[in-house]
Amino acid sequence: MEILMSIVVGILFMSAVYLILSKSLLRVIIGTALLSHGAHLLLLTMSGLKTGAAPVLTDGVESYTDPLPQALVLTAIVISFGVTAFFLVLAYRAYQELGTDNMEEMKGNESND
Amino acid sequence: MINLPLLPILIPLLSAVLLMFFPKRIKAQRIIAMAGITGTIIAAIVLTAEVKANGIQTLNLGSWPAPYGIPLVSDMLSVLLVLTSSILTFFVVWYAMIYMDESYERFFFYIGVMFLLTGINGAFTTGDIFNLFVFFEVFLIASYLLIVLGGKKGQLRESIKYLLINVISSALFVTAVAYLYSVVGTLNMADVSQRIDELGSPGIITVIAIFFLIVFGLKGAIFPLYFWLPGSYSAPPIPILALFGALLTKVGVYSIMRTYTLFFYHDQGYTHEILAVLALLSIIVGVIGAIAYRNVKTIIIYNIVIAVGVILYGVAAMTPAALEGAVFYLLHDMVIKAALFLLVGIMIAIAGASHLNKMGGMIRDYPRIGWTYFVAALALAGIPPLSGFVGKLLIVQGGFETGDMVGPLLVLLSSLMVLYSAMKIFMNGFWGTPKEYHGAKAHLANRLWVPAAALVLIAIAYGVGSEAVYPFIQMAVEPLIDPAVYIEAVLKE
Numbered sequence: 001m002e003i004l005m006s007i008v009v010g011i012l013f014m015s016a017v018y019l020i021l022s023k024s025l026l027r028v029i030i031g032t033a034l035l036s037h038g039a040h041l042l043l044l045t046m047s048g049l050k051t052g053a054a055p056v057l058t059d060g061v062e063s064y065t066d067p068l069p070q071a072l073v074l075t076a077i078v079i080s081f082g083v084t085a086f087f088l089v090l091a092y093r094a095y096q097e098l099g100t101d102n103m104e105e106m107k108g109n110e111s112n113d
Numbered sequence: 114m115i116n117l118p119l120l121p122i123l124i125p126l127l128s129a130v131l132l133m134f135f136p137k138r139i140k141a142q143r144i145i146a147m148a149g150i151t152g153t154i155i156a157a158i159v160l161t162a163e164v165k166a167n168g169i170q171t172l173n174l175g176s177w178p179a180p181y182g183i184p185l186v187s188d189m190l191s192v193l194l195v196l197t198s199s200i201l202t203f204f205v206v207w208y209a210m211i212y213m214d215e216s217y218e219r220f221f222f223y224i225g226v227m228f229l230l231t232g233i234n235g236a237f238t239t240g241d242i243f244n245l246f247v248f249f250e251v252f253l254i255a256s257y258l259l260i261v262l263g264g265k266k267g268q269l270r271e272s273i274k275y276l277l278i279n280v281i282s283s284a285l286f287v288t289a290v291a292y293l294y295s296v297v298g299t300l301n302m303a304d305v306s307q308r309i310d311e312l313g314s315p316g317i318i319t320v321i322a323i324f325f326l327i328v329f330g331l332k333g334a335i336f337p338l339y340f341w342l343p344g345s346y347s348a349p350p351i352p353i354l355a356l357f358g359a360l361l362t363k364v365g366v367y368s369i370m371r372t373y374t375l376f377f378y379h380d381q382g383y384t385h386e387i388l389a390v391l392a393l394l395s396i397i398v399g400v401i402g403a404i405a406y407r408n409v410k411t412i413i414i415y416n417i418v419i420a421v422g423v424i425l426y427g428v429a430a431m432t433p434a435a436l437e438g439a440v441f442y443l444l445h446d447m448v449i450k451a452a453l454f455l456l457v458g459i460m461i462a463i464a465g466a467s468h469l470n471k472m473g474g475m476i477r478d479y480p481r482i483g484w485t486y487f488v489a490a491l492a493l494a495g496i497p498p499l500s501g502f503v504g505k506l507l508i509v510q511g512g513f514e515t516g517d518m519v520g521p522l523l524v525l526l527s528s529l530m531v532l533y534s535a536m537k538i539f540m541n542g543f544w545g546t547p548k549e550y551h552g553a554k555a556h557l558a559n560r561l562w563v564p565a566a567a568l569v570l571i572a573i574a575y576g577v578g579s580e581a582v583y584p585f586i587q588m589a590v591e592p593l594i595d596p597a598v599y600i601e602a603v604l605k606e
Contacts, residue, residue, distance in 0.1 A: 020281070025273070032280045039287040046295035069294065072243055076287050079250045083283075086257060087276055094269040106270045 005045040012038030025091045025101040029084065036080035040073050117163060118172045118187040120156035121195045121234045125149055129227035139218045143210055146223040150203045153230065157196040164192050165585065169592070169602035171240065179604050180304035186240035186603055189589035190440060194237045194367060197444050200571070201359050201451045202230050207564040208455050209352035211557055212462070217262055217350070225262065228255035229356065236364050240603055242293065243300045245368065246286050249332070253279050256361060259353045260345065271348035278341045282331035289324040293376075296321065303603035306375045306596050314379035322377035322384045326369065326391075333365025335425060336394040339418050343402065346414050351458030354410065358417050359451035363443060366421055370428050370439065374593040381431060389429035393520055395422030396527045403534035407469040409457040409542065412534050413450070416493065419531060420446040423524055427508040430520075435511020436590045441582075442504030445575060449493050449500065452568035453535075456486045459561045460542050465552035469538065474547030482562050483543040489569045490535035492576060495528050500576030 012034050019031025052063030095101045128149025132142055164170055170187040173179055187195075206226060213222060232252025239245050257279075261272040294300060296317055297308040309318055327338070334342040342362075346354055369388070377384050399418030406412055424446065427439030457467075459482055464472045476483035488499070495501030505528060512521035554561075575582060592599035 020277070028277060032277065032284070035281065035284045036287070039284040039291070042288055043291040043294075046291040047298070066298075068300070069291075072290075072294075072300075075243075075247060079247070080280075080283070083250075083254065083257075083276075083280055086254070087280065090257075090261060090269070090273060090276060093264065094273055097264065097266055097269050106273065 001049050002045055005041060005049065009038050009042045009045065012041065023103045025095070025103060028103065029087050029091060032087065033080070033084050036076070036084075040076050040080070043076065044069050044073050116172060117156070117160050118170050118185040118238055119174075121153050121160065121199065122185075122231055122238060124152045124156060125227045125230040125234065128152075129224050129231065132224045132227065133221075136221055136224065137219050139215065142218060142223045146206055146227060147203070149227060150199060150206060150230070153199040153234070154196070154203060157192060157199050160187055161189075161192045161196055161585075164189050165588065169599070171603050171605075180299055180301035183244050184240040184301060184303075184603055185238050186302075186599070187238055188592050188599065188602070189585060190367075190370075190593065191237045193440070193444060193585060193589055194363070194447075195234045197447050198230065198233050198237070198360055201447060201568070202226065202356065204564040204568050205352050205355050205359075205451060205455070208355070208458070208561060211560050211564075212352055212458065212554065213350065220262060221258060222262060225255050225258040226356065228252070229259065229360075231255075233360050233364055237367060240302050241300050242302055242305060243290055245302075246283070246290060249286065249364070250283065252361070252364070253283070256357065259356070260349045262353070263350065265348075268348045271345045274341055275345040275348075278331060278345075282328055285324070285331075286328045289321060289328055292317070292321050292324060301603065302371070302375060303600040307600050307604070309376055309379070310596075318377065319380050319383055322373070322380070323387065325372050325377070326384070326388065329365045329368040329372070330391070331365075332362065333369060333421055333425075334362050334395075334418055335391050335421055336398050336418075337391075339395065339398065339421075342418065343411055343414050346417075347408075347410050351454060351461065355451045355454035355458070358414065358454050359447045362417055362421055363447055366424050366443060369425060370443075370593065373428060374431070374436070375596050375599060378431070378596065385429045385431055388425060389517070389520060392422045392425035392429055393523050395419070395425070396523055400527050400530040400534075404530060404537075407537075407541075408467050409460060409469060409472075409538050410467050412538060413453050413457055416453075416531060416534065417450060419527055420450065423505065423508060423527065426520055426524060427504075427511060430508070430511045430515050430517070432511040432514045433590060433594055434507050434514060436593050437586050438504050438507025438509075438511055440504075440586050440589050440593075441507060441579070442501070445492075445500040445504050445572065448568060448572045448575065449489060452489050452565055452572060453486075453493060455561070455565035455568065456482065456489055457538065459558050459565065460486075460538075461552070462554035462561065463550050463552045463558050464548075465550065465555075469541040472542040472548070473545035474543070476543040477547050479543075479558055481566075482558060483539070485562065485566050485569050486543065487539055488573065490532070490539055492569070492572050493535050494532035496532075498577050498579075500572045500579070501528075502576060503579045 016035035053061040055067035235248035402415030492499035509521040
C-alpha cells in the first residue's frame, strides 16, 4: 500500500510541476494545489498506513496507528486551502487589473514605486 | 511567570484580533497597534532578563510533557531575535503612521503587521519543527496581505510571483518534515536532534538536510534561490518593504542556523561545505546586483542577499567565533536594514521617484537626513566602531580558523563593495546639483526622519556597546555549539 501511495505522490508532484511551468495563471494555481496534495499524501504515508487499532486507549489492544501525521495533515490541508483560496482571488483581481492571465506577459520591466 | 515565552506571541495575536473589530477607525487602530507592540517589547525584555538569569526557558503547551506536546523554547538566540523584531516593528509602524495613506490604514494594515509579528515571534520561539511550519504560514499569509495591499498593477503582478514561490516552498517544507518524521518519528526539535544522534546520522539525514536548505533558502533568499526577491520586495510601499527586508528573510536564516546546528551537524564536510559555497555565491551575486543597479530600493534589496550570505558563511564555518559573529551580524543587519529602508524611503518621498538619476543635492535642504544616512551606510559596511564591524570581524576570524582562505577574503572584499553601493546612493542622492523635487510626501520628510534616526541610534549603540552585548551573544551561541545544552533544557522533565 505504501508503495502504491508513493507512486501516487510521485504522479501528483509530476503533474504539479508540469502545470506550474505552464503559462496560464489558472493552471499554475491548480498546479500548486496538486503540489500540496502530493505533499500531504506523502506526510500521511510516511508513518506507515494503518498499522494497528485506532489510537484510542482500549483494553487488549497492543499496537496503535500513529495519530500524529493525521493531525499534521489536517493542519496542512487547512493552511493550503486558505492559501489556494487567496491565490484564486488574487489571480482574478490581477486579471482584472492587468488584463492578462499569461505569466509571460507578467514579467514586468517598467520600474514601479 | 511560567507562561512568559508565550507572551511575545500572544500579545500581538490578541491585539490583531482586537483590531479586527473596528478596522475603519484609524485612531483606535494606531493606538492599539502601538500599545500591542510596546507590550510585546516589554514582554520580550522581561523574557530576555529571565533567560539571562535562569538559562533557557521552555513551555510545554497544554502541559503535554516533552517530547509529546509542542514546546516553546526561548533560548538566548530566540529571545534576542524576538526582542529585535519587536523593536523594529515598533519603529516601522511609527514611520508607517506618518508615511502611509489613509486608504492603507483603513484596509487592515495594522492587523497585517500584528499577525506578521505573531508569526515571526512564533517561528523564533517554537521548539517543534511542524509548529515552525505553521508559524511560517502565519507570517507568510500576513505578508501576502501586506504585499498586495494597495492593489497597484506592479504589486498584483509581483505578489503573484511571491505567493507562488512561497506556496511551493511551503509544500516542500511539508515534504521535508514528512521525510524527517519517517526517519526519526518525532517532531520535537530537541528530540529530533537526539534521535538523529542515536541513529548515527544515516545518509538519508544528509538528503533531508539539503531539502531543508532548499526550503529555508527559498525563504531566506540564498543563491540560487534569491531570484524572486528583488522583484517582489520592490513592489510594496516602503514601510512594508522595511518590515519584509529586515525580518522575513532573517526567519529563513534563523531556521537554517537552528537546523544546521541542532540536527545536521554530523556530516559537516558535505552539508556545511555546500552551505558555505552557496553563502559565498550569494555574497557575489548580491554585490553584483548592488553595484549594477541605480534604483535606491534595488540597491538595498541586493544588500539583503549579501548580508544573508555573510551570516550563513559564519554558520557554515561552525566555529564558536564564527557563530558568535553570525548572531552578532544577524541582529545588526536586522536593525540597519530597517533603518536604511526607512531612510531611502524618505529620499523617495522627497524625490517622488526611486531612481538615482532623479535625485541629487538633497543635503542642501535636508542635511539631517543626509548625515543620518551617511552614518547608517558606514554601519552597514562595518566601519568600526559601528555595529557591522564586530560581527564581520568574528565571522572572518572564524572563517580563518577553519583554514579557509577564500571565504573570509570574499567577506572582507564584499564589505568594500557594500560601502561603495551605499555611498553611491549618498553621492548621487545627497551630493551633486540640487534638483527640483515634486514628491507628494516631501513635506513629511522631517517627521519621517525621527523613527529612522532612532533606529540608526540603536545601531550605533549596538556597535559602541558591543562589549556589553557580548555576554548575551555568547550565551546565544552556547546551544548552537553544543546541541546537548538545548536538548537538556527541553527534555529535562
